[in-house]
Amino acid sequence: MSEQVELTNPVELSVGGMKGHIFRRLIHVSMAFLPWVYFEHGIVVSDWLGLTLPQFVSSLVFSLLIVEGIRLKYGITIFGQREYEAEQISALGWSAFGIGTVFLLAPIEAYAWPIILSLSFGDPFLGEMRRRGMNSREVILYSTAFLFAVWLACWNWFGTPFWMAFFFAPLCVAAEWPRLRYIDDNATMVLIPLGMILLFEPFLLLM
Numbered sequence: 001m002s003e004q005v006e007l008t009n010p011v012e013l014s015v016g017g018m019k020g021h022i023f024r025r026l027i028h029v030s031m032a033f034l035p036w037v038y039f040e041h042g043i044v045v046s047d048w049l050g051l052t053l054p055q056f057v058s059s060l061v062f063s064l065l066i067v068e069g070i071r072l073k074y075g076i077t078i079f080g081q082r083e084y085e086a087e088q089i090s091a092l093g094w095s096a097f098g099i100g101t102v103f104l105l106a107p108i109e110a111y112a113w114p115i116i117l118s119l120s121f122g123d124p125f126l127g128e129m130r131r132r133g134m135n136s137r138e139v140i141l142y143s144t145a146f147l148f149a150v151w152l153a154c155w156n157w158f159g160t161p162f163w164m165a166f167f168f169a170p171l172c173v174a175a176e177w178p179r180l181r182y183i184d185d186n187a188t189m190v191l192i193p194l195g196m197i198l199l200f201e202p203f204l205l206l207m
Contacts, residue, residue, distance in 0.1 A: 010131060013082045024080040024091075025124045031095060032120040035113050038103055054104055061100035068093040091186045095119065098190030110161070111197055114154040118172040119189045122147050126176055143173050168193055 014020040038057075046056035068089060071078075075086040085091070098119070102112050125146055129139045151165035175192035176185045 010082065010127065013084065015077050015081050015083065016079045020080040025128075027080065027092070028095075028124045029120055031099065032117055034099055035109070035116050038107075038112070039109055042103075053107075057100050057103045061096055064096040065093065068096075088182050089184065091184045094184040094187040095190075098187045098194075102190060102194055106194055106197055109158040110154070111194075113158045114151045114160050114164070114168065115172075115190055115193050115197075117150050117154065118147050118168075118193070119186060121150060122172055123176060123186060123189060126173070140173060143176075144170050147172050168196075171196065 011018050011021045014024060016023065042053050042056065046053045049056060051059065072087070072089070077083060077086045081090055081092075099116055102115050106112055106115070122143060126139060126143045129142060134142075148165050148169040151160060151169050152162075154160040155162045155165060172189055172193055175188045178185070178188060180188070
């Protein structure tokens with residue numbers, strides 16, 4: 001997330017105003033379907049294209065990044081994007097990179113689902129609480145509780161280790177918090193939890 005968002009109402013920065021802002025949120029939430037597409041249909045589609053599943057995911061990510069590069073070259077912003085994204089990689093571009101990395105490096109449901117759902121639901125949840133003027137303590141408390149519920153749901157549905165909810169819910173909130181100029185929080189919310197899982201995976205398997 002750009003530093004400008006912290007200082008300005010994101011609706012005012014969105015191409016299309018409030019309608020663009022709502023569209024952006026809907027796109028964010030719709031990313032929750034990507035793990036279902038990957039796990040239920042990924043192999044069928046990649047086989048049909050004559051690719052392995054990792055090749056298919058990599059091709060999609062690279063294609064989106066090429067489109068993003070063309071968009072940046074000409075300074076284009078589309079409906080729902082923020083004005084500052086004319087000069088830096090967009091949130092959607094970072095999301096594609098982050099989610100693609102999850103599918104390539106942690107392609108099991110127990111890990112992929114909670115990481116991606118934390119991004120898909122958690123980022124809009126945090127953003128809307130800030131937009132409504134909640135203080136930082138309230139945002140941290142409510143968003144941690146919200147993501148804790150997300151990780152518990154993944155424990156119930158996808159076999160995510162129960163204890164991970166206690167550690168990764170606050171970690172995902174913390175990963176969203178940095179205000180980096182060129183790296184969007186859509187990347188940090190995915191890559192930081194993913195990095196921790198990969199780092200400690202040998203220990204996770206024993207728990």
